[in-house]
Amino acid sequence: MRWRTRSLNAPSPIQQFGPCGRIMKNSAMVMQIQDPASQRLTWYKPPLTVLVIKKVHDATILVPFVQLVHWLVHDKSMVVFVEAAVLDDTLLKEYGDFSSVRERLMTFRAGTDDLTDKIDFIICLGGDGTLLHASSLFQQSVPPVMAFHLGSLGFLTPFEFNNFQDQVMNVLEGHAALTLRSRLQCVVLRKTTEDGKDKKKPTTILVLNEVVVDRGPSPYLSNIDLFLDGKHITSVQGDGLIVSTPTGSTAYAVAAGASMIHPSVPAIMVTPICPHSLSFRPIVVPAGVELKIALSPDARNAMWVSFDGRNRQALQHGDSLYVTTSVYPVPSICAQDQISDWFDSLGECLHWNVRKKQKQID
Amino acid sequence: MRWRTRSLNAPSPIQQFGPCGRIMKNSAMVMQIQDPASQRLTWYKPPLTVLVIKKVHDATILVPFVQLVHWLVHDKSMVVFVEAAVLDDTLLKEYGDFSSVRERLMTFRAGTDDLTDKIDFIICLGGDGTLLHASSLFQQSVPPVMAFHLGSLGFLTPFEFNNFQDQVMNVLEGHAALTLRSRLQCVVLRKTTEDGKDKKKPTTILVLNEVVVDRGPSPYLSNIDLFLDGKHITSVQGDGLIVSTPTGSTAYAVAAGASMIHPSVPAIMVTPICPHSLSFRPIVVPAGVELKIALSPDARNAMWVSFDGRNRQALQHGDSLYVTTSVYPVPSICAQDQISDWFDSLGECLHWNVRKKQKQID
Amino acid sequence: MRWRTRSLNAPSPIQQFGPCGRIMKNSAMVMQIQDPASQRLTWYKPPLTVLVIKKVHDATILVPFVQLVHWLVHDKSMVVFVEAAVLDDTLLKEYGDFSSVRERLMTFRAGTDDLTDKIDFIICLGGDGTLLHASSLFQQSVPPVMAFHLGSLGFLTPFEFNNFQDQVMNVLEGHAALTLRSRLQCVVLRKTTEDGKDKKKPTTILVLNEVVVDRGPSPYLSNIDLFLDGKHITSVQGDGLIVSTPTGSTAYAVAAGASMIHPSVPAIMVTPICPHSLSFRPIVVPAGVELKIALSPDARNAMWVSFDGRNRQALQHGDSLYVTTSVYPVPSICAQDQISDWFDSLGECLHWNVRKKQKQID
Amino acid sequence: MRWRTRSLNAPSPIQQFGPCGRIMKNSAMVMQIQDPASQRLTWYKPPLTVLVIKKVHDATILVPFVQLVHWLVHDKSMVVFVEAAVLDDTLLKEYGDFSSVRERLMTFRAGTDDLTDKIDFIICLGGDGTLLHASSLFQQSVPPVMAFHLGSLGFLTPFEFNNFQDQVMNVLEGHAALTLRSRLQCVVLRKTTEDGKDKKKPTTILVLNEVVVDRGPSPYLSNIDLFLDGKHITSVQGDGLIVSTPTGSTAYAVAAGASMIHPSVPAIMVTPICPHSLSFRPIVVPAGVELKIALSPDARNAMWVSFDGRNRQALQHGDSLYVTTSVYPVPSICAQDQISDWFDSLGECLHWNVRKKQKQID
The missing domain is CATH 3.40.50.10330 (Probable inorganic polyphosphate/atp-NAD kinase; domain 1)
Known part of the structure; x- marks a missing residue:
């Protein structure tokens, strides 16, 4: 028994809600997506x-x-x-x-x-x-x-x-x-010096699994602020924070307690590492949001960031890390x-x- | 600093992979979706x-x-x-x-x-x-x-x-x-009697939080088979299984150990209840799949299903429960x-x- | 390299704390215990x-x-x-x-x-x-x-x-x-009727794995009060509560998220089942305490208790369950x-x- | 209603098992312990x-x-x-x-x-x-x-x-x-050089919360072997391992997922940090055992040990760390x-x- 064509996308929701309610159309925000279940490779010309x-x-x-x-x-x-x-x-x-x-x-x-x-x-x-x-x-x-x-x-x-x-x-x-x-597009923005001379270009790195922020060699807990679309969401006190793709949900994130997400779900997973708070459960947010991570103002130590386990570097007060889903x-x-x-x-x-x-x- | 318009959908992925690779177009499987971030209510006519x-x-x-x-x-x-x-x-x-x-x-x-x-x-x-x-x-x-x-x-x-x-x-x-x-569209299909006379009509119920299958009053563990798009995925031995929407991820599922999913992520969460296996971590699958739940052939007891905590009923050998995302x-x-x-x-x-x-x- | 004889008991702690501090002796509360590592079976007379x-x-x-x-x-x-x-x-x-x-x-x-x-x-x-x-x-x-x-x-x-x-x-x-x-000695005390006539004898059952209190067939969360040595410790809102021996820590309790305790550790494990609170982590208390479990005053429904998976029975308002380690x-x-x-x-x-x-x- | 004197120790178990079975007495392994519930401070002479x-x-x-x-x-x-x-x-x-x-x-x-x-x-x-x-x-x-x-x-x-x-x-x-x-008595034994000349004295440190072994600044998973009373118990692949007292169970261990143990339970808690294996649940072992921790033979990197968050040092192949309960x-x-x-x-x-x-x- 089958109700509809095999698909990974949910069916388009009906957009009429009772006799009067409707979704306001906003063509600027409409996108066409092909169902992941039908994604097949083709070659524009033979690969050499x-x-x-x-x-x-x-x-x-x-x-x-x-x-x-x-x-x-x-x-x-x-x-x-x-x-x-x-x-x-x-x-x-x-x-x-x-x-x-x-x-x-x-x-x-x-x-x-x-x-x-x-x-x-x-x-x-x-x-x-x-x-x-x-x-x-x-x-x-x-x-x-x-x-x-x-x-x-x-x-x-x-x-x-x-x-x-x-x-x-x-x-x-x-x-x-x-x-x-x-993949996640990660951008590191360094603090500009006060005279504005030492303006550093942002660094961009794409990751397939995850970007990790942790306390590095410091014996003290990390104090990290997490923002989502510009809004302060929570502060992390613990060993660190993992921001991962669905692909990465089965890598470091699962070891830190996350649920496992199929790679075709458009989402970003946020998982604390050994959080001091018992109630800090991992969360899954829509793929389109932009996360920002920065040291909490009262943090004593730098935090360390690494990208798919590489390019490890320290982030100081005033630096920030922006993360969102890449187009690649x-x-x-x-x-x-x-x-x-x-x-x-x-x-x-x-x-x-x-x-x-x-x-x-x- | 902003890279693109605020959005919840991920940006459309670039569909060219190197000089030759492309996604094969399949217009039958393309859908238009409006970004959840732009969803606003409008009234076709004034509500009375x-x-x-x-x-x-x-x-x-x-x-x-x-x-x-x-x-x-x-x-x-x-x-x-x-x-x-x-x-x-x-x-x-x-x-x-x-x-x-x-x-x-x-x-x-x-x-x-x-x-x-x-x-x-x-x-x-x-x-x-x-x-x-x-x-x-x-x-x-x-x-x-x-x-x-x-x-x-x-x-x-x-x-x-x-x-x-x-x-x-x-x-x-x-x-x-x-x-x-x-919401999840849940369909209960009852076993047809052997002479085919007693063919029962399937029952359909939509749930906003979750559909739960458990051992009910039985002191024995549930033995439940889980299928996804017709394929046997795993068997559950434990108190039961929760299939929930993202909305429901913060209800019963979170109590059973699930991560929490924002309601705009198109996904279905599958969470075991007190599983006998230490490694049975919850999973998140694309919203478009169809799950089927049935008693394992060697199960001794019926399983009990309830829909948003209501309509509790027993499922016997030969009965099955189909779950997928509803259009409503x-x-x-x-x-x-x-x-x-x-x-x-x-x-x-x-x-x-x-x-x-x-x-x-x- | 060995520091002391193989043992499962910890060494007796030194009872002098600096030049002046001492433990006050209380011979009434001293017990002799044989190290579990040396426990061997012997027969007083040949078994027939x-x-x-x-x-x-x-x-x-x-x-x-x-x-x-x-x-x-x-x-x-x-x-x-x-x-x-x-x-x-x-x-x-x-x-x-x-x-x-x-x-x-x-x-x-x-x-x-x-x-x-x-x-x-x-x-x-x-x-x-x-x-x-x-x-x-x-x-x-x-x-x-x-x-x-x-x-x-x-x-x-x-x-x-x-x-x-x-x-x-x-x-x-x-x-x-x-x-x-x-084993745990579990005593069920039934509420005495108001005229005092219907005084019921307490029931005592020993369990090897665990005593479980849950919501039974009710669709509502349990509301259970937990007391330890007469003091109210916490209230459980969720599917229920498991009180287990170390032997039982690897049975139902582990499925509900508990750590696993070696059977020679003198302890009682208390594990909530799908608690509504994210921070309700299982706890391990000394084997000698006495736990009391009763319906919270505002509970709507009876709770159901079972002993090593048997003798399932309802507990009403006014009934209580006492649990401590048995001498057997x-x-x-x-x-x-x-x-x-x-x-x-x-x-x-x-x-x-x-x-x-x-x-x-x- | 009270069955026995308030106590934290379990009652002494009856040591007759049916008409014939007995525990073989081994006076060398008997110890007297005072019930923790009766532990009160007294002064041998007034503190100055x-x-x-x-x-x-x-x-x-x-x-x-x-x-x-x-x-x-x-x-x-x-x-x-x-x-x-x-x-x-x-x-x-x-x-x-x-x-x-x-x-x-x-x-x-x-x-x-x-x-x-x-x-x-x-x-x-x-x-x-x-x-x-x-x-x-x-x-x-x-x-x-x-x-x-x-x-x-x-x-x-x-x-x-x-x-x-x-x-x-x-x-x-x-x-x-x-x-x-x-407290845990932790002894670090360094590898002796082959000519036997460079024999290093073992270092002993007592910890109140925990001794932690982790991968330090290495981007690779730790590979740690764990022995209990000389027997190889398991290998840890992950961020590291925490061996804690009951006091320490509410510190780093709880952040890594452990259950919480009352400080009067004579036990040692072993908790992996972000283990690669989904089924690596924390365990609680009797206080008297001796744990040994060493690099797995196939480990690529040193492991780092710290004692109550201090004295951080690297352990190389051939070094080992012994942990047991101290008398102090x-x-x-x-x-x-x-x-x-x-x-x-x-x-x-x-x-x-x-x-x-x-x-x-x-």
């Missing part, structure tokens, strides 16, 4: 360049990496980009028949070379960290990402490596469901579909509701 | 009929009720509907000067008389329960609801009664932000706006993060 | 009678049951007691060569026949429920209990059935560590020792901290 | 020296401090010790009539001067931190501590300052209930009694179960 991201210093990934790159270069005639650090790996240098491939690879250095508009397709090998790394390399539009795990399923790495050729071909032919994983999601290719991939990873990665079945008591 | 819902058997509400109804009838010349049970209240019968009003009231009996298309506007007096009651009276389109608390702020009752005339006038003139509180939200009028009303009620109703400020240790 | 408790209606237990009873009767010449209901089981009636054993068994009916001083030793077959049943049969002194699981380890059933003969012989020879599992523990025989048995069962029964080891992110 | 501990750099404490010290010196002729840093406070230097008192004070420097056997009585002014400081000054026997809060009640500071003279007199006359707050508790003087003081502080400091009373729904 592929970036392969490999976990470094992990011997178990070496063979699959060589197999994959060899196949992409020789069989598929694609232009393959690899991070220079990957080729510096001594394990790889000692690897026998890699030289014919090596000389045809394009290399780049993260943080130095700009990849914008150079990459059509990304393949990740080896753990959720590779996808976080891909996200950090593309601070604006991100090419479609296909992520293989080698070992056990990750939240962000749904594909098994066996039979990788067929699976990649399938994606290149455009047969793939896509999860658009929202990570288009992550599904192995099955958005729903199945997510529930499989909950079970595999978090043992969600895995239990011994209790026999009933007589 | 108003339903006043009053908590019964609460002496403290008597005077405000009489004041309100008197003003609506005599000063505003509106047609006022009141539930018959309210007028049966002996306290009201003994109330002095109510007779001139009483004879002009329209009455009805819940469950018997049909109010469809008869009510332009609803005013609630006295607690979150009155709004749940309003929701139950309108199983399809719901007229705009303005809810007054008498005493302390409720989640669903943002207006103070002082100065009620100005506040009602303000709403009648169309100056009001609106929260569209999504409750249009609840904001006292300030969607964000401020919500955070104020978190603090007031749940003491969210209310704490003694700890002095730092020297 | 053994009660075998078998889960009813479970076909998988039939063969082990027959093997065990046969061996006890024929090889060990022990007098074996079995509950009459066990022999009524049709599965057993159809079992071939059981008749020679059956005619030598002693039977009794729970709730009718008194077993006091008749049983030297108890053997349980089949799940934590059998031990709860053993506890309910002996409301005062309990003979030593040896509990076999058939399938997966339970909290209360540490022995594997393979090689049961050697294991039972070992225990009968007095080589066994013992966990004294404290259940002496439960360890398979290894108190510490190893407990941690093994946490892992096996609750998957405590069982997880996928996350590879570090590069 | 008093240490006054004052929070530094807090102007609000200045006047009470001067009043108290003036009264102790001039009216009670006691020898008053004060930390030198307190007298260095410029605020105090500017304080008018303090010179007559100042010249009669004894001063010392923490970490340099030894106070053993010099102090009969301790008075703390100003917050839980002062008691932690007192604890750190006395690493063996601690004189009785009377702690005043100035402002709101703390967990460790039950006395109000109003009328301090009568309250101090009352204690000096020996009328006071005493909570013996257990902190004898903390009750304002009322052990039970009332604790529940009052739960309400005041943690808003435990403080809530808006929900009106029932009609």
